[in-house]
Amino acid sequence: MTTPPDTLATAELLVPVLYDDLRRLARSARWRVSAGSTLQTTALVHEAYLRLQRSEGFADRQHFMRSAAIAMRQILVNLAREAVADKRGGGVPELALHDAPEIPGPSAESLLEVADALERLGRFSARLAQVVECRFFGGYNDEETAAALNLTDRTVRRDWEKARAWLLRELGGQAEAAEDAPA
Numbered sequence: 001m002t003t004p005p006d007t008l009a010t011a012e013l014l015v016p017v018l019y020d021d022l023r024r025l026a027r028s029a030r031w032r033v034s035a036g037s038t039l040q041t042t043a044l045v046h047e048a049y050l051r052l053q054r055s056e057g058f059a060d061r062q063h064f065m066r067s068a069a070i071a072m073r074q075i076l077v078n079l080a081r082e083a084v085a086d087k088r089g090g091g092v093p094e095l096a097l098h099d100a101p102e103i104p105g106p107s108a109e110s111l112l113e114v115a116d117a118l119e120r121l122g123r124f125s126a127r128l129a130q131v132v133e134c135r136f137f138g139g140y141n142d143e144e145t146a147a148a149l150n151l152t153d154r155t156v157r158r159d160w161e162k163a164r165a166w167l168l169r170e171l172g173g174q175a176e177a178a179e180d181a182p183a
Contacts, residue, residue: 011052014064022048022068028139029072033111039079047075066148069138076137077115080108117170121163127151128163135160 015022026044039047048071058064114136122129127149134145146156 009058009064011049011055011058011064014058014061015049015052018061018064019045021065025065025069025139026072029069029076029137032136032139033076033080039076044072044075048072051075062148066134066138069140070133073115073133073137077111080111080115083108084112113171114167117167120170121166124166125163128159128166131156131159132163132167 022045023041026041026048030039030041030044048068051071051074052064052067055067058067118129118132121132130149131145134140134148138145138148140148142153142156142160145151145160146153149156151159
């Protein structure tokens with residue numbers, strides 16, 4: 001969906017049209033950070049919609065979906081911050097046995113560590129941070145990320161590798177992570 005350059009589509013117009021895509025994006029974002037029962041997919045879409053309403057408008061579908069992915073990331077990070085700040089339970093949400101995930105995902109603390117590292121990466125290289133937002137939080141593949149950021153697939157793959165190595169080093173990963181910060 002594209003709009004003429006002089007007109008910007010608003011969240012109010014785009015959400016009904018792209019609602020199914022937003023739900024897929026929210027489901028993916030929740031799964032990646034193991035939001036579990038803390039915030040349901042529909043609630044995440046609606047929270048993102050409230051944030052997107054404050055925007056001036058969106059140039060096209062990719063601009064809107066990327067903005068939605070960023071809004072969802074911010075919502076999930078804020079939720080993780082609240083969970084960590086909660087002294088009862090040490091930030092670990094109560095979980096019924098039948099709701100337990102098969103593979104444990106990142107804790108609220110590790111999500112905050114990733115968010116802080118991503119902020120530092122953004123100060124160093126905004127493009128690398130955008131690639132991580134699209135790939136990790138948005139669930140985009142190389143082609144979708146390239147389209148969203150107006151880059152080539154090859155550039156996205158290189159940036160993704162650089163950003164992963166940098167984040168691995170920042171988060172205390174293995175020594176085989178890149179020795180120097182990405183250029």
